[in-house]
Amino acid sequence: MKNIDVCLTPDLLHLHSIDNSIVIIADIFRATSCMITGFAYGVKSIIPVETVEECKKLQEMGYIAAAERNARKVEGFELDNSPFSYMSESLIGEKIAMTTTNGTYSIAKAKASAVKVLAGAFLNLNAIVNYLKTQPYDVLVLCAGWKGRVNIEDTLFAGALIEALEDEYFVPEDSAIMSLRLYKQAKDDLIGYLANSSHIRRLQNLGIHKDIAYCLQKDLYDVVPILRGNELVNL
Amino acid sequence: MKNIDVCLTPDLLHLHSIDNSIVIIADIFRATSCMITGFAYGVKSIIPVETVEECKKLQEMGYIAAAERNARKVEGFELDNSPFSYMSESLIGEKIAMTTTNGTYSIAKAKASAVKVLAGAFLNLNAIVNYLKTQPYDVLVLCAGWKGRVNIEDTLFAGALIEALEDEYFVPEDSAIMSLRLYKQAKDDLIGYLANSSHIRRLQNLGIHKDIAYCLQKDLYDVVPILRGNELVNL
Numbered sequence: 001m002k003n004i005d006v007c008l009t010p011d012l013l014h015l016h017s018i019d020n021s022i023v024i025i026a027d028i029f030r031a032t033s034c035m036i037t038g039f040a041y042g043v044k045s046i047i048p049v050e051t052v053e054e055c056k057k058l059q060e061m062g063y064i065a066a067a068e069r070n071a072r073k074v075e076g077f078e079l080d081n082s083p084f085s086y087m088s089e090s091l092i093g094e095k096i097a098m099t100t101t102n103g104t105y106s107i108a109k110a111k112a113s114a115v116k117v118l119a120g121a122f123l124n125l126n127a128i129v130n131y132l133k134t135q136p137y138d139v140l141v142l143c144a145g146w147k148g149r150v151n152i153e154d155t156l157f158a159g160a161l162i163e164a165l166e167d168e169y170f171v172p173e174d175s176a177i178m179s180l181r182l183y184k185q186a187k188d189d190l191i192g193y194l195a196n197s198s199h200i201r202r203l204q205n206l207g208i209h210k211d212i213a214y215c216l217q218k219d220l221y222d223v224v225p226i227l228r229g230n231e232l233v234n235l
Numbered sequence: 236m237k238n239i240d241v242c243l244t245p246d247l248l249h250l251h252s253i254d255n256s257i258v259i260i261a262d263i264f265r266a267t268s269c270m271i272t273g274f275a276y277g278v279k280s281i282i283p284v285e286t287v288e289e290c291k292k293l294q295e296m297g298y299i300a301a302a303e304r305n306a307r308k309v310e311g312f313e314l315d316n317s318p319f320s321y322m323s324e325s326l327i328g329e330k331i332a333m334t335t336t337n338g339t340y341s342i343a344k345a346k347a348s349a350v351k352v353l354a355g356a357f358l359n360l361n362a363i364v365n366y367l368k369t370q371p372y373d374v375l376v377l378c379a380g381w382k383g384r385v386n387i388e389d390t391l392f393a394g395a396l397i398e399a400l401e402d403e404y405f406v407p408e409d410s411a412i413m414s415l416r417l418y419k420q421a422k423d424d425l426i427g428y429l430a431n432s433s434h435i436r437r438l439q440n441l442g443i444h445k446d447i448a449y450c451l452q453k454d455l456y457d458v459v460p461i462l463r464g465n466e467l468v469n470l
Contacts, residue, residue: 008385012246015383148250150243151409174386174433182413185420198409 003138004169006158006176009145010106022137023114024128024161027144028153029199030081031103032119032225033215034066037083039234040123040221042092046232048104049097058097066098071202082211095231102144110142111227119225119232122157122190126219129164131235139169141179152182152197153215156190159183160218190216238373239404241393241411244380245341257372258349259363259396262379263388264434265316266338267354267460268450269301272318274469275358275456277327281467283339284332293332301333306437317446330466337379345377346462354460354467357392357425361454364399366470374404376414387417387432388450391425394418395453425451 007016026032035046049055052067052074059065059077066079073080081100098104103119110117115137120128132139141161143154159179162171171177186193191213194200203212224235242251261267270281284290287302287309294300294312301314308315316335333339338354345352350372355363367374376396378389394414397406406412421428426448429435438447459470 008243009247011250012244012383012385015246146409148247149408149410150247150413152413155409155413172433173384174381174390175384177432178385178387178390178413178417181420182416185416196412198407198412 001170002136002168004162004165004171004176005139005173006141006143006155006162006179008143008150008155008175009148010109010142011148013109013142016140018110018114018140020138021114021140022116022118022132022135023110024118024120024139024141025103025106025110025144026120026141026154026157027100027103027106028121028157028215029203030083030211030215031068031098031100031144033121033123034081034083034086035098035119035225035232036121036124036221036223038086038091038096039223039225041087043086044093044095046096046098046225047230048107048232049099050104050108052099055097055099063095063097064091066096068100070101082208083214084211102146106142106144107227117227120157120161122160122216122218123220124223125160125164127222127224128161131224132165133168139165146199151199153194153199155179156183156186160187236405237371237403239376239397239400239406239411240373240408241376241378241390241397241414243378243385243390243410244383245344245377246383248344248377251375253345253349253375255373256349256375257351257353257367257370258345259353259355259374259376260338260341260345260379261355261376261389261392262335262338262341263356263392263450264438265318265446265450266303266333266335266379268356268358269316269318269321270333270354270460270467271356271358271456271458273321273326273331274458274460276322278321279328279330281331281333281460282465283342283467284334285339285343287334290332290334298330298332299326301331303335305336317443318449319446337381341377341379342462349375352462355392355396357395357451357453358455359458360395360399362457362459363396366459367400368403374400381434386434388429388434390414391418391421395422
């Protein structure tokens with residue numbers, strides 16, 4: 001039987017052996033939700049990079065650049081970290097270079113040893129589930145968190161994925177059991193459950209209630225972003 | 236208003252600034268439960284040390300030695316990691332040297348910068364609560380976890396402490412909110428809630444159901460183990 005496990009923040013990834021695992025990166029607010037939206041709207045590829053400087057270099061080479069730090073758009077880049085900015089005809093067939101506070105860092109950490117790296121969010125939950133079921137590998141959900149700390153929304157996504165897979169996967173570790181139980185507690189009202197979370201408070205100061213509600217919708221897109229070399233493409 | 240926060244494993248302690256905080260170490264199964272039981276039964280002091288070698292050295296100097304690795308007693312030491320072994324008249328007034336897989340490591344990590352370091356467990360929950368209320372400092376619960384990973388039982392203790400303090404403390408971070416919500420879900424049946432946890436499975440292989448049920452009892456002892464220099468004493 002395959003295992004499914006959860007790493008609650010990239011700062012704990014050293015505790016996980018992932019060389020037989022598909023790693024699902026979850027950065028619900030908002031990096032992976034943006035990526036999935038972008039692919040659903042026709043983006044060709046997304047290169048996640050760790051620094052603003054790398055992102056700028058790729059911008060000079062013709063990529064459309066997206067850079068977020070501390071939940072805000074970095075000046076001089078085309079796209080911010082709102083999924084609504086990815087719903088544009090101008091992005092069809094384009095290549096995007098993206099750096100974010102937490103999501104792209106997690107991808108960089110995972111890609112060194114994972115079998116495959118996918119981008120997951122509520123928006124493509126079922127697409128991820130269907131893909132994983134066809135694969136012989138263990139699964140690790142890597143929650144991007146916030147600057148090394150755990151957060152509720154990424155943990156809830158991990159729980160949602162486990163709930164969908166628990167009949168076919170073994171759930172050996174407490175981090176995964178905790179994620180599943182929190183999700184069961186939250187699932188009938190995700191927005192209400194998250195109302196008091198630290199990141200929602202951070203985001204509400206930026207006035208983006210619309211983004212929050214959007215990112216918590218399930219199964220909007222049949223999209224599976226997967227890392228091929230250095231870039232994410234739609235499977 | 237004072238803050239209460241939770242660090243889910245010692246491997247995340249670098250993310251917390253604790254120089255204005257009292258740190259409560261929680262290693263429910265079973266290091267801090269043992270310490271509290273020991274003090275309740277008249278132990279004079281407990282020196283937590285990180286290595287089996289240090290423990291042996293103190294044993295040669297007349298300390299009663301307690302060493303656990305991977306949930307088992309290390310050969311050649313008097314005490315194992317069962318709280319029942321601390322209920323002995325022979326320990327009254329004695330000094331103990333203790334090393335465990337997770338609990339003593341957490342104490343060593345916290346003592347470098349915390350204002351005070353206490354040992355907490357369900358057994359002395361209310362005693363800890365009453366003491367903290369008299370103090371002007373923020374609180375961090377440091378869950379000892381298992382070899383760097385999070386575990387459910389220490390997280391539940393953190394949640395129980397927050398529930399008891401939430402009227403007087405601000406709960407700013409998601410790790411603390413998650414702990415509180417898990418505890419609210421679990422509190423009516425802690426043993427049942429933990430039945431599937433990874434550490435319970437580990438311990439059940441060692442046949443210690445009795446220890447588990449004991450360590451989940453609330454407010455058995457009015458004891459507050461506090462670190463003074465290198466040794467824990469009862470406040």
